[in-house]
Amino acid sequence: MNIDTTDVIEVLGTISFAISGTFAAVQKRLDPFGVLIIAFVTSIGGGTVRDLLLGDTPVAWMRDVNYCLLILVTSILTLFFKHHIKKFKVTLFLFDSLGLGLFTLVGVQKGIVFGLEPGMCIALGTITGCFGGIIRDTLLNTIPLIFRKEIYATACIAGGALYFGLLYFGLAADIAKIAVIVFIVTLRILVVKYKLALPRFGY
Amino acid sequence: MNIDTTDVIEVLGTISFAISGTFAAVQKRLDPFGVLIIAFVTSIGGGTVRDLLLGDTPVAWMRDVNYCLLILVTSILTLFFKHHIKKFKVTLFLFDSLGLGLFTLVGVQKGIVFGLEPGMCIALGTITGCFGGIIRDTLLNTIPLIFRKEIYATACIAGGALYFGLLYFGLAADIAKIAVIVFIVTLRILVVKYKLALPRFGY
Amino acid sequence: MNIDTTDVIEVLGTISFAISGTFAAVQKRLDPFGVLIIAFVTSIGGGTVRDLLLGDTPVAWMRDVNYCLLILVTSILTLFFKHHIKKFKVTLFLFDSLGLGLFTLVGVQKGIVFGLEPGMCIALGTITGCFGGIIRDTLLNTIPLIFRKEIYATACIAGGALYFGLLYFGLAADIAKIAVIVFIVTLRILVVKYKLALPRFGY
Numbered sequence: 170m171n172i173d174t175t176d177v178i179e180v181l182g183t184i185s186f187a188i189s190g191t192f193a194a195v196q197k198r199l200d201p202f203g204v205l206i207i208a209f210v211t212s213i214g215g216g217t218v219r220d221l222l223l224g225d226t227p228v229a230w231m232r233d234v235n236y237c238l239l240i241l242v243t244s245i246l247t248l249f250f251k252h253h254i255k256k257f258k259v260t261l262f263l264f265d266s267l268g269l270g271l272f273t274l275v276g277v278q279k280g281i282v283f284g285l286e287p288g289m290c291i292a293l294g295t296i297t298g299c300f301g302g303i304i305r306d307t308l309l310n311t312i313p314l315i316f317r318k319e320i321y322a323t324a325c326i327a328g329g330a331l332y333f334g335l336l337y338f339g340l341a342a343d344i345a346k347i348a349v350i351v352f353i354v355t356l357r358i359l360v361v362k363y364k365l366a367l368p369r370f371g372y
Numbered sequence: 373m374n375i376d377t378t379d380v381i382e383v384l385g386t387i388s389f390a391i392s393g394t395f396a397a398v399q400k401r402l403d404p405f406g407v408l409i410i411a412f413v414t415s416i417g418g419g420t421v422r423d424l425l426l427g428d429t430p431v432a433w434m435r436d437v438n439y440c441l442l443i444l445v446t447s448i449l450t451l452f453f454k455h456h457i458k459k460f461k462v463t464l465f466l467f468d469s470l471g472l473g474l475f476t477l478v479g480v481q482k483g484i485v486f487g488l489e490p491g492m493c494i495a496l497g498t499i500t501g502c503f504g505g506i507i508r509d510t511l512l513n514t515i516p517l518i519f520r521k522e523i524y525a526t527a528c529i530a531g532g533a534l535y536f537g538l539l540y541f542g543l544a545a546d547i548a549k550i551a552v553i554v555f556i557v558t559l560r561i562l563v564v565k566y567k568l569a570l571p572r573f574g575y
Numbered sequence: 576m577n578i579d580t581t582d583v584i585e586v587l588g589t590i591s592f593a594i595s596g597t598f599a600a601v602q603k604r605l606d607p608f609g610v611l612i613i614a615f616v617t618s619i620g621g622g623t624v625r626d627l628l629l630g631d632t633p634v635a636w637m638r639d640v641n642y643c644l645l646i647l648v649t650s651i652l653t654l655f656f657k658h659h660i661k662k663f664k665v666t667l668f669l670f671d672s673l674g675l676g677l678f679t680l681v682g683v684q685k686g687i688v689f690g691l692e693p694g695m696c697i698a699l700g701t702i703t704g705c706f707g708g709i710i711r712d713t714l715l716n717t718i719p720l721i722f723r724k725e726i727y728a729t730a731c732i733a734g735g736a737l738y739f740g741l742l743y744f745g746l747a748a749d750i751a752k753i754a755v756i757v758f759i760v761t762l763r764i765l766v767v768k769y770k771l772a773l774p775r776f777g778y
Binding site: 426486489491492495496506525526 | 608637713
């Protein structure tokens with residue numbers, strides 16, 4: 170791992186998703202290894218599905234043991250300090266949204282590298298950002314949160330579209346990335362703060 | 373997309389699965405993006421699992437944006453006209469069965485192209501036909517319908533076996549395909565009409 | 576299939592997982608094809624996920640029809656003789672643990688062949704051993720047993736680590752394999768007999 174801005178944020182995203190997975194698993198009263206597995210799939214689920222769909226195998230986490238160690242350490246620390254961390258719910262939420270933003274960008278970028286059309290790149294970014302949480306909730310036997318509450322995938326899709334829009338208008342890729350992350354995080358904060366949600370359809 | 377019979381039916385199958393996914397998601401009161409995602413996975417789930425198992429990546433829907441647009445438009449139209457469409461339950465069921473029949477054939481064909489044994493081709497066809505619904509129901513947190521009601525996978529397997537049987541007896545592939553689709557659709561209609569089901573095993 | 580020790584135990588493992596899948600599906604009152612599908616995914620799920628993550632496609636069971644036939648025959652026999660087999664719960668448990676041990680080794684070995692680091696090989700072995708059961712329980716809409724009861728993944732991880740430890744100290748691979756299988760089976764028996772479990776974390 171080279172140390173540049175993207176890596177720093179990716180690491181933060183990985184940490185955040187590992188924390189969110191750990192909390193979700195603890196709430197279901199899983200044993201420690203169950204907790205670790207849930208933390209792991211939450212962190213690497215999105216990137217794994219992305220790499221499988223692209224055929225870029227062995228998948229990313231198998232080629233870089235550092236991310237596995239990072240998730241392991243994060244999850245264990247979360248288990249020990251969970252009463253303390255619970256007070257920083259806002260911090261957690263920010264990291265989670267930051268992770269969502271960056272993982273979306275990582276997915277979009279990878280789609281571009283693989284020569285996919287913009288719409289497909291946005292889909293790939295959304296998958297990268299959201300699938301960890303989907304797998305986590307499916308394994309924990311709840312309807313994935315993404316399908317029920319708060320604009321989540323929508324933020325990824327809007328962020329991905331914004332990215333291509335900014336590039337189209339000639340913005341440098343690095344600045345566009347930061348703008349997209351700020352956009353996704355801000356959107357998520359506004360949505361949660363004002364309890365915004367897309368209207369649902371029912372019979 | 374060339375316009376030939378197969379494409380027409382495949383498009384109809386895609387539309388039908390998108391409609392079925394939309395209805396299933398609406399019943400669970402998901403927000404619009406949740407609905408779109410469920411419609412999407414229901415339509416492309418089977419083909420995606422098939423391509424992943426074969427290692428034919430990037431998976432099909434990433435290479436043809438038309439199917440994504442088709443699903444998007446279908447799902448949105450279904451949301452707006454759902455009260456109207458509900459009256460056409462029989463039409464929906466027929467399209468769903470037609471889609472099942474065709475997707476089974478598409479899977480079988482792809483297995484043949486990849487040089488798999490007939491039994492494996494039938495398995496691949498069954499996966500292509502059924503997996504969209506399995507993923508849909510798993511994400512929506514219900515026991516997949518396929519495992520509980522109406523002969524479903526059985527129709528795919530029987531149809532796939534019939535296809536090889538017809539080819540073995542020298543029938544032209546195109547005629548065999550149509551025969552298999554008619555067979556699967558008819559079997560499904562009879563099963564649903566007369567509430568047939570395989571006997572279950574219980575303690 | 577050459578007949579050597581590994582194949583014999585792998586066949587036994589496949590049989591055991593097929594039996595466990597059949598029983599789980601029967602308990603949920605699925606129809607016979609639902610039962611066969613669950614038996615099938617329980618037996619081949621772990622190896623399939625392993626091959627997908629590695630990009631070793633078409634996945635193993637598509638290339639060897641013998642395993643599919645074995646699962647089919649096992650599941651049908653289990654359905655017919657299930658009242659009889661239920662009395663041999665201990666035998667079943669032993670075969671299940673044996674399968675877990677061997678599939679773990681198969682996964683570890685495959686990781687070594689693909690040049691992965693030891694930690695990744697152990698992860699791959701654990702995935703190979705455990706994922707069949709995870710998919711089975713997810714499809715049947717229960718929290719995967721692996722996350723709730725008895726040291727299961729833990730046994731795979733410990734066994735995988737032991738394997739590398741034994742190789743490091745110069746043991747022949749074949750002897751190390753048998754030692755690891757005996758270790759995993761013994762660990763599982765002790766855990767179940769004395770109702771050992773890792774402590775859980777709860778609020």
